[in-house]
Amino acid sequence: MADDGARNGGNDAGGGGKGALGELVKAESMIQLAIALPAGCVIGWLLGSWLDRHFHQGWIAIAGILLGAAAGFVQIFRTASRYIKRG
Secondary structure, eight states: OHHHHHHHHTHHHHGGGOHHHHHHHHHHHHHHHHHHHHHHHHHHHHHHHHHHHHHTOSSHHHHHHHHHHHHHHHHHHHHHHHHHHHO
8 A cells, every 4th residue: 555655656756757857857868969979989089099009000090980970970860859759
């Protein structure tokens, strides 16, 4: 019987994207949009730079940045489309 009250008490905060929890989820999605592209570029550059040193090349870091940027854009489009679907 005590479980019924606990389940109903938490229903207002996260039910259907309403309340404080829903707002935090929206804010997290916006932060994810802002971080996706720079993080992809930095990770691609770091990995490409390591491969440059390992294989004694000079172009792999640039390819890593481009691939990281592409991955960042894909992540942005996925997050934005999810956000638009929810309304």
